[in-house]
Amino acid sequence: MNGPVKLTLQALAILAACVAVAVMPSYVDLFQLMQFTLFCSMAVLALSLGFIWGFGGILSFGQTAFFGLGAYAYAVTAINFQDSTPAILLAVLVPALFALALGYFVFYGRISDVYLGVITLTVTLILFNVFNSTAGDAYAIGSARLGGFNGMPAVPTFNMPFDPSSILFPEQSWYVTGGALIAVYLGLRLLLRSSFGRVAIAVRENETRAALLGYDPRLVKLLVFVVGGGVAGLAGALYVNWGAFVGPTIFALSLSAEIIIWICIGGLGTLIGPIVGCFLIEYLVSQIGTQQAFNANLVLGAILVVFVLLLPKGLVPTVRDLLLAAGRLARERNRRPAGEETHALPGGHPVGAE
């Protein structure tokens, strides 16, 4: 596929997604709409890890640390100000700053990739324990009591920007969440096309070569990590808006693992893959939840094993490769009658093209 065709297709896909978000409320009932709202907030979380892992080569086992911090930052601010506008801002800012501090320590301390996984995992566990032990009046930020293992109920949900009196209806929340997903996708897409994004991909491809050309891999990875933290934080705010509640289980390791599964299934190294994987799995889990025959974790595990064995690249890259192969075949067939020689040029795909 050449550049312009690809861009047009991408623009059409975005347009289709916008239309889908716009018309969804008139096709599904409220319960389903709420469920889709949840899926979209989770898909933003999926994008945050899909971005840092797929394009920065940073595998964080504790992306929920930023998700949870964003959720708590939102809840605390929203309760104190009774306005979601500053709360959403802080939900992005607090985890981004936390990622900056943690990432500085990890990347500038030249800690190896393996330990990065261990550290993010440990930090998540620590955060869980910290928030879990904040029961009682002593643990309050302003008028917001953290509530320990009971969490924080009745968190104010989104309102119109700077207008706390007009709380959003579920339908409007859907628009905001679906819109946020599309906006984050577009934002990351543009970021990857920028000079910075290209350098980030280069660092993932070959850190040594990037450094020998004069790029500082530590700085590049740190910035990617911070962006991922901010996006995960936004997902946290969207999540709290959906349930009006946040508790320490938001730092659960099982959720961290689930994000990794979404990405493996949807396709690492793409932006659309994590979204697709998240939707599929979340939908499946919700369907399994409605009956008793299968255990959700068991099914998830089985699906992961099947994918790792049969579709190791994940859904999106596999489908893309099939389409490309079909396209090439069709073109060659058209050409052959004309008696033209077809030289098999090294085809394949630049990474990060999706």
Place this chain on the structure above:
Amino acid sequence: MAEIAPLLETRNLTMRFGGVVANDDVNFALEEMELRCLIGPNGAGKSTFFKMLTGQLTPTQGTIRFRTHPIAGNLPHQIARLGIGIKTQIPNVFNGLSVRENVWLAAARAARREASAKRAAAIVDEVLERIRLGGLAEAIVGQLSHGQRQWVEIGTVLAAEPELILLDEPAAGMTDEETARTAEIIREINRTRALIVVEHDMEFIKMIAKKVTVFHQGRIMMEDTVEAVLADSRVRDVYLGKKVAA
């Protein structure tokens, strides 16, 4: 009048890996615009020397000066920004990216000094033509032949426009024609920049060399003109013996 300061100078440069002394008390100097060849048997310490010059290894001992900058122990990207570029012995490219993207990444960093996207694009086109991979600009580097990947790496080094270029076995895996082309490019680059070239192929060395430094067991054994080095009996013994006789 003081002598003109060398472009690059190492003093007592030493690199130990446990018990192995890969570089032992190396005192080396390179003039501005000089083209130097490094030869020596496998394991003599040539690649280790390059790794210290480019920050991939921190010397156990000794100093490196590039112009006025002491650079021993600096990080690779800091040294690269001062203007030292390297083609490593093992092809070191962005395998998942296109040829054009590989070269662009180098050019963009170089053009950043002038903050110009146009400049980067111009460098990319110029370099693609120079390494004769214009026709494969959109090909993925990982799917090219070993020789072509060498060219891509040479291309990225050129596009970064360094003051000093280090080439570690640039002709390895190339055809005779490609080797001749490499020699031609090296002479061309040398009109404006300094180079150090590690190579085994003596024919290639004869094509490009003026002054040759011989490494042996981590030390500089000899430093002289090509003719003198080739005529030296010690050099023949440790390194050239079989090849020259053959």
